Amino acid sequence: MTRFALTIEFDGGPFMGLQRQDHGPSVQQAVEDAALAITGEQVILHSAGRTDSGVHALAMRSHFDLEKLFDPFRLMEGLNAKLRPDPVAVTACEVVADDWHARFSCVxxxxxxxxxxxxxxxxxxxxxxxxxxxxxxxxxxxxxxxxxxxxxxxxxxxxxxxxxxxxxxxxxxxxxxxxxxxxxxxxxxxxxxxxxxxxxxxxxxxxxxxxxxxxxxxxxxxxxxxxxxxxxxxxxxxxxxxxxxxxx
Amino acid sequence: MTRFALTIEFDGGPFMGLQRQDHGPSVQQAVEDAALAITGEQVILHSAGRTDSGVHALAMRSHFDLEKLFDPFRLMEGLNAKLRPDPVAVTACEVVADDWHARFSCVxxxxxxxxxxxxxxxxxxxxxxxxxxxxxxxxxxxxxxxxxxxxxxxxxxxxxxxxxxxxxxxxxxxxxxxxxxxxxxxxxxxxxxxxxxxxxxxxxxxxxxxxxxxxxxxxxxxxxxxxxxxxxxxxxxxxxxxxxxxxx
CATH class of the missing domain: 3.30.70.660 (Pseudouridine synthase I, catalytic domain, C-terminal subdomain)
Known part of the structure; x- marks a missing residue:
């Protein structure tokens, strides 16, 4: 298992919020769907903050885990290609320790x-x-x-x-x-x-x-x-x- | 006749350009239509610059003439109300001398x-x-x-x-x-x-x-x-x- 930390920028306008929602599109779902398309793995995106519908992010920090090995730069490029045309961009991607947690490690x-x-x-x-x-x-x-x-x-x-x-x-x-x-x-x-x-x-x-x-x-x-x-x-x-x- | 100088901010994305075009919406037409709705007068908007489709303005300077007298602040407020939902806003409006010209006086x-x-x-x-x-x-x-x-x-x-x-x-x-x-x-x-x-x-x-x-x-x-x-x-x-x- 490899843990990838992402920095994510998004326009919150078209989304019901960052976290996955039953009743509409979310940034989490967009990123998870892009990751599935690139890696074939159904990941869960964990993020430092929760944001409401219409709230934006310049540098949200998030992570997910993958079973297979991926080059972080190629993973970022692939995610950004699959995220189009949603106004969500991965601006940085790196491998982090397995116990680093975007939400719980955030101080x-x-x-x-x-x-x-x-x-x-x-x-x-x-x-x-x-x-x-x-x-x-x-x-x-x-x-x-x-x-x-x-x-x-x-x-x-x-x-x-x-x-x-x-x-x-x-x-x-x-x-x-x-x-x-x-x-x-x-x-x-x-x-x-x-x-x-x-x-x-x-x-x-x-x-x-x-x-x-x-x-x-x-x-x-x-x-x-x-x-x-x-x-x-x-x-x-x-x-x-x-x-x-x-x-x- | 009274000459009104306007400062105009706009998102050029939805327009074919600032100046009136036969083949699509323009900022000029949007402002002229708003002026007609407010004053009942068909004005011609003259502007300091020409901008292409997709080009934006933070402070374009323009002018038009009206036969009737209007308070500049109320005129600005009326234009902005009529311009909705177009992404065009009049951010300043003042009476200027009859020989002041948004394009030809601009240095x-x-x-x-x-x-x-x-x-x-x-x-x-x-x-x-x-x-x-x-x-x-x-x-x-x-x-x-x-x-x-x-x-x-x-x-x-x-x-x-x-x-x-x-x-x-x-x-x-x-x-x-x-x-x-x-x-x-x-x-x-x-x-x-x-x-x-x-x-x-x-x-x-x-x-x-x-x-x-x-x-x-x-x-x-x-x-x-x-x-x-x-x-x-x-x-x-x-x-x-x-x-x-x-x-x-």
Whole structure:
């Protein structure tokens, strides 16, 4: 048995999500089908993160096992050929130790959220950003975000469908900055709850719009109540940026 | 009569080009139709540059005239509402002097060309970049590009369909730089010939791939012969970035 670690980039728009779903296409199924076509083996793709429908990845880390031996570069090329025309690409492929696990070995995840803050509709970046047409105060959003950094019960910022046993997580970084008409949010943590990044971004946007005071974010967190959530931002602007492993 | 200057962003993918065409949809027709729906007036849209099918714009400058008075902000909002779902957005709208002309007053044009240089296929940026799968030497491309800067007869780098009376143009800047897996080309000139940027980028890529020596670019230019062109790069990676006016 040989374990192959993949780095995967994808446009989440046409998929129901990264993980296999009964009710529609998934990135996992696309990659598993491509692997079957190339190798004749039915693999199971394990990934560092789960992403919802419409959420993108610049560098998801995943793995699968093969009984037969394959050259990693040829395997990557073959997967990419079979993945067409799906907007999924394997950007790196390497052999890893049998006990390396894309999900369980991962000690850090990084997400980026892109907000375009202007009146005009999206053109080139439709489906790839969240358009907010009223002015956002990015500095106020950044200040408010610092209330969320640290070890907290994130029940307020968790989907009703979240399957995690424990809502207590450590958020290592939540930065908000403006670059022209873009407002960019980046979040680092060992792991995130389902919808946590979108929930945090949507709530920070309430502050940015001046509808919430910065302290209300701390109050919403302390409430540990999903009903106290400001807003859940749409999936379009969310990107899985990086997964971190101890041996990186 | 009131003249309105527009700044327009568009995804060139679904269009036959910026200017009105007999054989398919154009950005010009989309904007003129939106203006008719909002104002009841059949306008003619004049623009700083012409772009081919598949070429994009981040800030095209255009104008049209209206008999009736309109508030520029409301006009912009109305145009954007009517332009949906076309990937065309008016990002600014202002009243200008009657003798200001988007095309004839324009004294500078800037284009950017995006090349993604990697093995893996495009996902999120499909239709928005040129994928070159063999390694490009961006520094060699930049050095070769300097042979094209200046006042030259650009016949070699001109489409057979180019309607310009004179193939002699001044190219003010042609810079090539690498940013990670991206190779970015930027070109500044008072005006460009049809296909000039794509022809220059395609030829520089021949140098970047090591198939042409840098001096061959100078020789191709001196030949004033379209048959000496290295390669015409695809429209996908080309963006009209900015139009410059004396009063800016």
């Amino acid at each position: 850090g995840r990084r997400y980026r959220y892109l907000i375009r803050n202007r009146r005009a509709p999206l053109t080139l970046t439709r489906g790839r950003e969240w358009l907010v047409t009223r002015p956002l105060d990015a500095k106020a959003m950044h200040r408010a975000a610092q209330h969320l950094v640290g070890h907290h019960d994130f029940t307020t910022f968790r989907s009703a469908h979240c399957q995690a046993a424990d809502p207590v997580k450590s958020l290592d970084r939540l930065d908000v900055r403006r670059e022209g008409e873009m407002v960019i949010v980046e979040a680092d943590a060992r792991s995130f709850l389902h919808h946590q990044v979108r929930s945090m971004v949507g709530t920070l946007a309430m502050v940015g719009l001046g509808r919430w005071r910065e302290e209300q974010v701390a109050q919403a967190l302390a409430a540990r109540d999903r009903q106290q959530l400001g807003h859940n931002a749409p999936p379009d602007g969310l990107y899985f940026l990086a997964a971190i492993y101890p041996d990186d | 500078g044009r800037r284009y950017r060309y995006l090349i993604r240089n990697r093995r893996a296929p495009l996902t999120l940026t499909r239709g928005r970049e040129w994928l070159v799968t063999r390694p490009l030497d961006a520094k060699a491309m930049h050095r070769a590009a300097q042979h094209l800067v200046g006042h030259h007869d650009f016949t070699t780098f001109r489409s057979a369909h180019c309607q310009a009376a004179d193939p002699v143009k001044s190219l003010d800047r042609l810079d090539v730089r690498r940013e990670g897996e991206m190779v970015i080309v930027e070109a500044d000139a008072r005006s460009f010939l049809h296909h000039q940027v794509r022809s220059m980028v395609g030829t520089l890529a021949m140098v970047g791939l090591g198939r042409w020596r840098e001096e061959q670019v100078a020789q191709a230019l001196a030949a004033r012969d379209r048959q000496q062109l290295g390669h015409n790069a695809p429209p996908d990676g080309l963006y009209f970035l900015a139009a410059i006016y004396p009063d800016d």
